[in-house]
Amino acid sequence: MHRLIVLILSAVDAAIAVAVGVAATLAPLTLLWVFGFGGAADWGTLWPTGATIWQFGNLVPLQVTLPGDYLAVVGIDPSVAAFVLSLAPLAFAAFTAIFAARSGRRASQADAWITGVLTGIAVFAGLSALIAVTAANPLAAVERWQAILLPTLVFAVPLALGAVVTEWREAGSGAIARLRDRIEAAPHGWGEVPGLVARGTAVVVVGLIGLGALLFAVALILRGGEVIALFEAAHVDGLGATVVTLAQFAYLPTLAIWGLSFIAGPGFAVGTGTAVSPAGTQLGVVPGIPILGALPESTTPWLLLLALLPIAVGGFAGWICRSRLVAVPVMPQVAPESSGNATLDALLARTRDEPVEPSTPAIPDDDPIGARLVTAAGIAVLAGAASALLAVLASGAIGPGRLAEVGPAPGPLALAVGLEVLIGAAILLLSPRRRPKPAAPAVLVAEEEAPERLAPTPLEPWAPERLAPTPLWSLHTDPVPVVADPQRETKAPEKPEPEEPAPGEPDQPAREAPAPRAQADIPTADLGPRRPQPLPPITRPEEPASPPVD
Secondary structure (H helix, E strand, C coil): CCHHHHHHHHHHHHHHHHHHHHHHHHHHHHHHHHHHCCCCCCHHHHHHHHHHHHHHHCCCCEEEECCHHHHHHHCCCHHHCEEEECCCCHHHHHHHHHHHHHHHHHHHHCCCHHHHHHHHHHHHHHHHHHHHHHCCCCCEECCHHHHHHHHHHHHHHHHHHHHHHHHHHHCCCCHHHHHHHHHHCCCCCHHHHHHHHHHHHHHHHHHHHHHHHHHHHHHHHHCHHHHHHHHHHHCCCHHHHHHHHHHHHHCHHHHHHHHHHHHHCCCEEECCCCEEECCEEECCCCCCCHHHHHCCCCCCHHHHHHHHHHHHHHHHHHHHHHHHCCCEEECCCCCCCCCCCHHHHHHHHHHCCCCCCCCCCCEEECCCHHHHHHHHHHHHHHHHHHHHHHHHHCCECCCCHHHHCEECCHHHHHHHHHHHHHHHHHHHHCCCCCCCCCCCCCCCCCCCCCCCCCCCCCCCCCCCCCECCCCCCCCCCCCCECCCCCCCCCCCCCCCCCCCCCCCCCCCCCCCCCCCCCHHHCCCCCCCCCCCCCCCCCCCCCCCCCCCCC
């Protein structure tokens, strides 16, 4: 594909990512403006609010300053009128990252990934700067450099990763393809280690996030009554309940990471001095957000068994990597005098009265322990690093005072996930593989080695008394046994009388008929005892009389 087309498509992808993200915030605000204010308010004020929410969803912290009139009506202490709001709704960032990875993959498949990546980053950064300049909000101010840099990083990192991973897997030429071929050419399975580590890490991260989401769903079902009670305590109408529900949906990825931290063991905090973990729960005054009603008030030590789930996920990743490791074949060593044919060697050895040793077939040797060890350690390290990054994204401040510390701690979560994944991956990767049993070679074995297996089949004794002569016209090669009949006497044929010569013919000596051959005169071979086999009946023609010989 032409580079100009790739450039245009990458720019369009970046623009769509920004437009869809901003539209996702402006759409509910527009509905609120129409049905809540009846169109009396200025629609132009929605743009700064929607743009600020989009920036907040892409990890830009907000400097919130509450007006004095609001503080007087609500009765809030003026000392807490200004605070930082940094616990981002990760649904916006997740959409931006997925769209960026898709754009990078398309640029790589078009054989112009560098052009696509640079173009996408430049366009997204330009649009972010435009939003930061035009969407100034006095109630929730942002640092301009953060408003440009952080959303651009959210788009740029997945964009580059998607392009590089696709180049590594599918490209046939280029710098990354040459590096891949050089690494994969390493002997003894070492060339597969980078790809297996990346694959195993992806399996672990996706599995842990899925387990966290499942745990949060179970908690939401079990404590659904508390969630409904907090909704009712808010005293909002239908439109307000819709806005609150949409806002909570935007925090679902954040809550899934909280569930991940709970399963791993360290848990998370909902304020300074609080903890929610399987070992125990200590909560103070919780904000009246309905979704926080799913937090457990107390826990049981049996929940510590949830730590087995990350171990199981690590074991699954290790099984996937172990099944894809390259086995190194070991060729059998053949002696110089061997012919390479086990059956022929056995026959020759039996002829020379030499002991027969079965040859060793080619069995693939187990993959080297070093590659497996590095793969397990690499998966654990990268999984711990990814968990720490997720903890940073899913933690922050949601208000002043004690609400400045909310979410999991990155260090403990990374350590716990790394150790648990290492245990599970090591069980599958470092355990000895069962070697296949070699197939028995087709050789002759001495009878004393396996008397039961090589015992001859008993045959019924059979000793023929006489063997019938085998004429040349017979199509059978086996001699036909002839059983003597004692009641039948064998008589010699009578010699015919000589005929008198006709008158006028000279006297000629009459030719005597040939004497019949005795059965004993026919040479036979002693074939030993044989199993009798049924033969079809044979009709023997009569021998023609020999003509007289002059």
